[in-house]
Amino acid sequence: MTLTIDTAPDGHHGDALADAQRFSLRIAAGFAEAEAVWRDLEADAVFSAFQRYDWAACFFSTLGRGATPCLAIIADAEGRPQALLPLAIAEERGLSVASFIGGKHCNFSLGLWRPAFAAACDPAMMRAMLAEIARNAPRRIDLYRLVGQPVSWAGMDNPLRLITSQPSPSSGYHLRLGPDPEAILGAAMSGPARRKLRKKEKALGAHGEVAFRQAASRAEVEAFTDIFLAQKAARCRELGIPNAFAKPCAREFILAAATRGLAAGQPVIELYALTVAGQPVAIFGGTVSGGRFCGMFNAMTSGPMTRESPGEILLNHLIRHCCERGLAVFDLGAGKARYKSSLCDGVDALFDQFVPVTWRGQAAAAAYGAAMRLKRAIKQSDRLWPLVQSLRRARGQAAA
Template identity: 40%
Template sequence: MPDVFLSLEDSRRDWEELFSVATASPYQSFQFLSEWFDTIGREDGATPFVIVDRDEDGRPRCLIPLCVETHLGCRIATFLGGRESNFNLPLIRPDVSYDEARLRALLMKAAQRSDAAPDLFYFRNQPRRFEEFDNPLVFAASRPSASFAYGLTLPATAEALAGKFSKDARKKLRKKEARLAQVGELRYEHQPTGDRAQAIVEALIVQKSTRFSEMGVGNLFHKSGPKDLLRRTAANGAIELHALSVNGRIVATYAGLTRGGRFSAMLNSFDMDEEISRSSPGDLLLHALMRNLVERGFSNFDLGAGEARYKNAVCDETIELYDTMLPVSACGALAAPIFMNLLRLKRRIKQTPALARVFGRLRRLVKVAR
């Protein structure tokens, strides 16, 4: 029978052992997800539900890092990390193989063993394949997630990176950089620490909140959890920060996580002041970030899930993500079709530009009417 941990700390030894050898996304470190749980997870009423399967010698061979939240009256088990995690996978020892039948049995046994059992397992944003690893939690009946993710294979040199973009695109970037330099002295900042890192976090929060308001969407930072997560992970080094400043004023930011040779961008922002935004500071920082990663020997870069023009402009890989649902109880069996239909609707809106524009206008009208 698998172990089910209702405390993250109790699972830490197994988690860190598997994370050191398994194929995993940067979002799945114990350090990052424990901070996520202590800030956002607790605020949202989540409880840990970490499943560990062991071999005959008691060694961990598979860990699925979950938490349970209540929605529509049902207890839903999802990956720790919530919307902040763009890529979710089980942590599986390289010498072990799992298929759908084996994982279904593992999940059901875990549910039967725990008094805190979920009614439904709902696994979002799972790549079918990630760095040569075929994800067995993408079942035959799994459905495409609402959005794609976007990635880029980084070349070995800055010259080769520049060659990935057209001469016209490079010329436009140079003109934008020169125009912004007329406002003040430009400085690209990579991996700052201490007080400067915290200043960049605060700028990101303000800039992103302003952007959410203009778009008429819910502000991620209206609650304290997301702000606390950024502040804490910037302080302990769980996330990496990059910024562009003009005369010391932070005008664009990137926050991401690293593992091995991969950088995963989690959040970005830019100053919407017209004098600044007309020079596309976000694009300038994005290219400076990619150059920095190449110089440091990184091989993979991704901009996470969600459609955006700037992602298409730099990424050469569209990563299909999948959602998996596995009902455990009658309540879960009733809830699963509701979540599935909501997923299909959300995906249709996001993948149909005309519908996305109409939906965006409706959101802004609702905001004005309030």
């Protein structure tokens, strides 16, 4: 179904702003129906790697199973597609909640927006879009939970921020790259820190040849994935935190995305490992779009080689690799961590929105908003956040 929505005041359309405020909206029945428009938008719209059609399709067919796709295609007054909001509707505690596809595995939630159209949007237009999506969605929407949205991306202000929002608990962190990897790493790390890391890499060499590898075959993808999942599970138990990869279909997701495009040398998820004597001791996975490498997950061995910081060594090799392939930005995703703030030179401010649609969603929006504000206050506290981390570790050790 296609609807034309007019948000211009008093129904007048004589100027350019009024024309920009007219749009049509169509909800695609599924990924196949949306694919042509989606891929066309990828050519010149602003979006993150997590909104690539291939990434979203791999996620939705695995970790996203059970939800209902709600792929909203927004066109201008002439009927030309200008934006796409890749949403999914899922049942949560009796509520139908619409969120960006990807959930916790998506570090940057965003629509695909052609910049000129995004710049012409205003608050009334944004409210009208969400209202019409809810009216024409394939199932009831009680609440929009739109979290982890960047305030701006690739020089474009996020138009959804025109309506009520609140800061996310954490920000994203990125490092600007250049053609000289040694200069980039030299600026990001102190001389003593780099010398210490080289010494640790040399110490790893006492256990066997140290190598930086990218998974280039189905067999390597499976091996790296299984090792990552085991390392991640052990680390989460040690820290006493939930494991976002505990679901059986998490493996299915990584395998699907890391093998899609692999034959052409462009997998949706790129897997890297630091190996010692041929065995991975650290794993890093990420996805690329628009000259930006977006880190998704990492883990390292819990054995005796941990003291040599194999994760940091792998990260340094990966940054060099990204510089050499001409990428412009390397990001470590959202979430507070010392290694992120010490290495990165840029911060991606994020915001959350909880927009109620029905009476069921009203109370939930208030509760979600309050919970996220509390979470942010704790994470931003130099006293409370270390205390929470210590309590989690104690819980993990007690459960071991």
